[in-house]
Every structure is written in C-alpha cells, then in structure tokens.
Amino acid sequence: MSVPPGSGPQPGDFHSGSAYGQPQYGQQQPGAGGPVFGEQQWGEPRYGELPTAPPMPLPPVPPKKLKAGAVVATVVVALAVVAGAVALVVMPRPSGTTADGGNVAVGHCVAVKGSDDLAVARSVDCSDPKALWRVAANLSSTSSPCPDGDYDEYHYNTGTKLCLVLNVEAGDCLSNLDGEMSAISKVTCTASEAELMILRVEEGATDVDGVCGMLGDALGGAYYSEPARVLCFGQPQAV
Incomplete structure (x- = not known):
C-alpha cells in the first residue's frame, strides 16, 4: 500500500518526533516535579567533582559593647555620654551638720549641697526630688574601698565615708553632669538643660553590656554590686 507524502514516517527513516503526544527523550512530563534531564541540583556534584555542602548560616550579631563608669565623671559632648570611672570626693564643712556618717544608715538617701571641701550631705527622704544619692555602704575609713562598681563617694573629715x-528610676533625666557632685540634679526630660535620661534600671544585674547593649538607643551605663543594679543611659526624650 502506498503512503501519501507527508502522512507519516517512511520506512527506514529516523523519526525525531513522538507519536500520540508523548514527550521526546529528555523532555519533562507535564506537571512532573522532577528535574529536567541534564540540569544539576544543589549539592549534586558534576562528574569528577567533589560533593559540596550548602553555605553555613551567618552567626548572630553580638550586642554592642558599652563603656561603664560613674555618672559624676560623665562627659557630655553633643549629648553623647561617655562614662568614666573616677569617683568625685567631697568633704563636709568642719562645723557642718554632718560631722560623721554614723547617723546615715545603708539604704537611706542623701542630698549634697555646696562645693569642693565645703559640701554638706544631709539625710532626706528618698522620695524627695533632691535625694539623688542612696547609701550603699557606710565605711569607717576613707582608705577602705567601696564595693565593686561605679560608686560615688562622700568623705567625712572624721575619716569615714559613704x-x-x-x-x-527609668524615665528620670539629669542635668549638670560635667559639674560638681552637688550640681547634678533631676529635671524634666523636656527641659533644655536635660543631658541624660535613665533608659532602664535592672535590679539584680551587674553586666552593663548584657543589659544596656540590647537597647538600640543606649549610650552607656553604670553598675553596682551591692545592691546589684545596672543603669542604662541615653539621650533625653519626652516620656
């Protein structure tokens, strides 16, 4: 039987097409999830190459490092706080009302008035806005060190010290940080003289980097060991 031209493959001819809609060799079945023949998958080595592993994940970003130090030695430059470690030492008036620290118990608060060797510390209620300092230790000798941390000191002329x-508290703002101990005061955070804001107070902690380093707007911090506490500092802002 003769075959009309163009109606199908001739005997002996190599037919490159596929009958009944079947895919050609090397083509992917419609809807199949496998790879196309000849394409390389991730981690699959080429002939003669060693297998490769997927890239390792990036390590976590560590918290930023902060420099701790006593607030009275803080230097404020364009509202950037750099805390130092030098404690301010003041002395009471020879005839002042605070002849020694025997009547100031640990946990009580004091307000410091005056300057240099004429400064006077008086005991006040801790809720008083002028009560900027709380007594952490009352030592019988000025040569005895304060506990580990960023403490400030008040020296009495009798040889004792606080x-x-x-x-x-968090949300408090301070001014006159580059002045004398008695000049530092609490102010409203919207006041033009506000230089520093307490961003966070963490009781029971001593790791400044661990506490303040996680705060994006923290500029520095201070810590105390007795009682254990970390303070984080930042720029004043409305609260």
Whole structure:
C-alpha cells in the first residue's frame, strides 16, 4: 500500500518526533516535579567533582559593647555620654551638720549641697526630688574601698565615708553632669538643660553590656554590686 507524502514516517527513516503526544527523550512530563534531564541540583556534584555542602548560616550579631563608669565623671559632648570611672570626693564643712556618717544608715538617701571641701550631705527622704544619692555602704575609713562598681563617694573629715549609688528610676533625666557632685540634679526630660535620661534600671544585674547593649538607643551605663543594679543611659526624650 502506498503512503501519501507527508502522512507519516517512511520506512527506514529516523523519526525525531513522538507519536500520540508523548514527550521526546529528555523532555519533562507535564506537571512532573522532577528535574529536567541534564540540569544539576544543589549539592549534586558534576562528574569528577567533589560533593559540596550548602553555605553555613551567618552567626548572630553580638550586642554592642558599652563603656561603664560613674555618672559624676560623665562627659557630655553633643549629648553623647561617655562614662568614666573616677569617683568625685567631697568633704563636709568642719562645723557642718554632718560631722560623721554614723547617723546615715545603708539604704537611706542623701542630698549634697555646696562645693569642693565645703559640701554638706544631709539625710532626706528618698522620695524627695533632691535625694539623688542612696547609701550603699557606710565605711569607717576613707582608705577602705567601696564595693565593686561605679560608686560615688562622700568623705567625712572624721575619716569615714559613704559609698553612694544614684537614686533614680527609668524615665528620670539629669542635668549638670560635667559639674560638681552637688550640681547634678533631676529635671524634666523636656527641659533644655536635660543631658541624660535613665533608659532602664535592672535590679539584680551587674553586666552593663548584657543589659544596656540590647537597647538600640543606649549610650552607656553604670553598675553596682551591692545592691546589684545596672543603669542604662541615653539621650533625653519626652516620656
């Protein structure tokens, strides 16, 4: 029987097409999930190559490092706080009302008035806005060190001294940080003289980097060991 031209393959001819809609060799079945023949999958080595592993994930970003130090030695430059470690030492008036620290118990608060060797510390209620300092230790000798941390000191002319911590809460703002101990004061955070804001107070902690380093707007911090507490500092902002 003769076959009309163009109606199908001739005997002996190689037919490159596929009958009944079947895919050609090397083509992917419609809807099949497998790879196309000849394409390389991730981690699948080429002939003669060693297998490769997928890339390792990036390590987590560590918290930023912060420099701790006593607030009274803080240097404020364009509202950037750099805390130092030098404690301010003041002395009471020879005839002042605070002849020694025997009547100031640990946990009580004091307000410091005056300057240099004429400064006077008086005991006040801790809720008083002028009560900027809380007594952490009352030592019988000025040569005895305060506990580990960023304490400020008040020296009496009798040879005793107080180790002081800031009596502040989160949201408090301070001014006159580059002046004398008695000049530092609490102010409203919207006041033009506000230089520093307490961003966070973490009780029971001593790791400044671990606490303040996780705060994106923290500029520095301070810590005390007795009682354990971390303070985080930042720029003043409305609260």
